[in-house]
Amino acid sequence: MKILITGGTGYIGSHTAIELINQGHDVTIVDNLINSKKTVLEQITKLTGTKPKFYHVDLTNRTATNQIFQENHFDLVIHFAGLKAVAESVEKPLLYYRNNITGTINLLEAMQANQVNNFIFSSSATVYGNPGTPKYTENLPTGQNISSPYGKTKYMIEEIMKDAAASNPNFCAIALRYFNPIGNHPSGLLGENPNGIPNNLMPIITKVYRGQISKLSVYGHDYPTPDGTCRRDYIHVVDLAKGHLAAISVLKPGFEAYNLGTGQPASVLEIIHAFEKISDQPLPHKFAPRRPGDLPEFWADPTKAIKELNWHAKLTIDDAIRDTLTFINQS
Ligand code: NAD
Ligand code: WQD
Numbered sequence: 001m002k003i004l005i006t007g008g009t010g011y012i013g014s015h016t017a018i019e020l021i022n023q024g025h026d027v028t029i030v031d032n033l034i035n036s037k038k039t040v041l042e043q044i045t046k047l048t049g050t051k052p053k054f055y056h057v058d059l060t061n062r063t064a065t066n067q068i069f070q071e072n073h074f075d076l077v078i079h080f081a082g083l084k085a086v087a088e089s090v091e092k093p094l095l096y097y098r099n100n101i102t103g104t105i106n107l108l109e110a111m112q113a114n115q116v117n118n119f120i121f122s123s124s125a126t127v128y129g130n131p132g133t134p135k136y137t138e139n140l141p142t143g144q145n146i147s148s149p150y151g152k153t154k155y156m157i158e159e160i161m162k163d164a165a166a167s168n169p170n171f172c173a174i175a176l177r178y179f180n181p182i183g184n185h186p187s188g189l190l191g192e193n194p195n196g197i198p199n200n201l202m203p204i205i206t207k208v209y210r211g212q213i214s215k216l217s218v219y220g221h222d223y224p225t226p227d228g229t230c231r232r233d234y235i236h237v238v239d240l241a242k243g244h245l246a247a248i249s250v251l252k253p254g255f256e257a258y259n260l261g262t263g264q265p266a267s268v269l270e271i272i273h274a275f276e277k278i279s280d281q282p283l284p285h286k287f288a289p290r291r292p293g294d295l296p297e298f299w300a301d302p303t304k305a306i307k308e309l310n311w312h313a314k315l316t317i318d319d320a321i322r323d324t325l326t327f328i329n330q331s
Contacts, residue, residue, distance in 0.1 A: 001248070002026045002073060006059060006107065007080030008052065009036035011192045012122065012181055014044060015241040016078065018190070021048040023245060030068055031081065032058035043189045059103030066106075069114035076118040076251070077111060078244060079104065082153070085199050086126075086293070089150035100153035101160075108164055117168070118251050120244060123158055123175040125233075125261070126151035130295060134231075134265075137301040138177070138257045147293040158257065165255045172251040179233035179261035179300050181240050183320025184327045191327030192237075201268065202234075202320075205275055206328055208283055216283060218268050220290035223297070231265035231297035236315035236323075246311035261300025262313040271317065278321045 003020060007013040008029030014036070017027050021044070029041070029052045038054070045051040053072075057064045059081055082100045083089070089096040104121075111119065128136050129145040143155045161173040182202040184191035198204050207213040221228040243260040250256070266274075276283050306312045 001075040003028070004068070004072070004074045004077045005029050005052075005080065006077065007031055007036075007082065007122075009033065009038065009040040009054075010080055011036075012178070012237060012240060013078075013080035014040050014190055015185060015237045016080070016244045017044055017052060018047050018185065019238075019241045019245055021050050021052065028053040028055070028068075028072060028074070030055040030057050030059070030065075032056065034083070040190065047185065047187060047189060059106050060099060062106045062109070066110040066113065069110045069116065073114075074116050076120065076248065077107065077116060078120045079107060080122045082122070084150060086148045086150050087199060089148050089153075093149035096149045096153055100150075101156060104157050104160065108160070112164075112168070117170045117172055119161065119171070119173045120247055120251075121157060121161060121173070121175045123177045123257065124151065124154045125177055125179050125259070125298060125300065127155045127158060127177060128298075134296075134298045135301050136177075136259060136298055138259060138304050158255075162255045165253070169253055172253050173255045174247050174251060175255070175257040176243060176247060177257055177259050177300075178240060179235050179259070181237045182234045182317070183236040183238065183315070183323045185238065186323050186326065188323065188326030188330040191324065191331070201271065202324060205271070205283065206324060208285070209275070209279060209281070210328065214284065216272065216285040217288035218272070218285055219288055219294060221269075221287045223290075225267060225297050227267050227269045229268035230294055231267045231299070233261040233263065233265055233299035234271065234317055234320065235260060235262050235313050236320045239313040239315050243305065243309065243311050246305070246309035250308055258305045258309060259300040259302055260305060261302050263300055263302045265297055265299040266317055274317055275321050278318060279325055
């Protein structure tokens with residue numbers, strides 16, 4: 001298949017590009033490089049033997065986005081491009097709505113104008129808001145009590161996808177709702193390397209390990225969880241990337257959503273202890289107040305993906321930490 005990956009030099013997009021190229025797909029990447037580097041293309045080339053075609057384009061530029069579709073005949077678009085920092089989205093909601101929503105509308109319009117009808121979107125567990133149960137199944141209501149503008153953009157884009165599918169009998173749309181991706185390619189050539197200060201747990205842990213941050217703040221240790229710290233469903237990014245491949249095979253007219261998670265939650269302290277064991281070093285940390293907006297715990301019910309996509313997460317948190325250490329020690 002000829003596939004356009006938006007945000008393909010980013011963390012999850014680049015790992016997915018590798019899996020797709022290795023399965024023989026013809027991959028083109030578009031990215032504005034706001035949160036990634038062009039050198040990622042060289043790493044993808046090293047790991048696959050193929051250099052993907054690249055467009056340095058911002059999806060909020062409607063004309064430039066449309067131009068990409070006029071120059072190529074894609075079978076499928078996998079849409080990763082977006083801003084994703086939860087706290088920043090609270091400070092700059094309009095930036096998030098413009099970038100994520102306008103960018104997606106430009107993309108969908110360009111697809112429609114050029115008869116491209118297959119669409120897979122990077123959604124998030126955040127669309128469930130605060131549903132009152134920690135185990136998320138796809139049939140829970142979405143859009144209620146979402147705490148950040150970032151999360152709302154994910155929900156709104158899913159709604160846009162549903163309406164687009166309802167208006168076009170040929171439009172095949174899948175939302176993949178990711179849980180907490182960690183780890184990187186086992187070669188260590190490619191990893192999570194955000195521009196600026198990281199927000200997520202594992203990139204912060206790696207900064208502490210490297211001595212770039214003195215201590216990890218554990219946000220809250222009085223939650224109603226087994227050890228008092230929050231629990232999340234951490235999924236290896238390579239498993240997540242493979243979930244996209246599996247989703248391609250079930251594309252059909254209409255809208256479908258799938259949770260991509262392991263189904264097993266782990267606490268912040270469990271992650272710290274696993275990191276200490278595998279790195280064979282203490283990871284300096286301290287308890288800090290709860291972070292506003294954090295839920296005590298949630299994890300995926302991955303049953304639908306297991307049954308319909310014939311996919312399940314195979315790698316462990318220890319694998320992810322080992323691969324993260326390989327990446328850190330090489331960069
Ligand atoms: P990332 O920031 O590494 O990758 C996103 C890429 O999109 C970056 O390379 C960035 O430069 C690019 N981009 C942003 N806005 C753009 C625009 N307007 N035009 C063109 N390119 C643009 O993030 P990631 O972790 O790889 O996430 C990929 C997708 O998955 C995002 O949509 C994110 O919201 C979603 N997601 C991520 C997580 C996570 O924890 N990493 C969890 C759930 C969902
Ligand atoms: C994980 C746990 C923190 C940093 C976010 C988005 C979600 C999705 C994934 C995109 C929490 C704790 C963290 C630190 C800590 N992204 N923590 N100290 O909040 O579960 O999910 O990223 O869609 O939408 O909300 O991930 O990695 O920020 O935090 O104690 O310095 O680590 O409190 O319990 P989160 P995270």
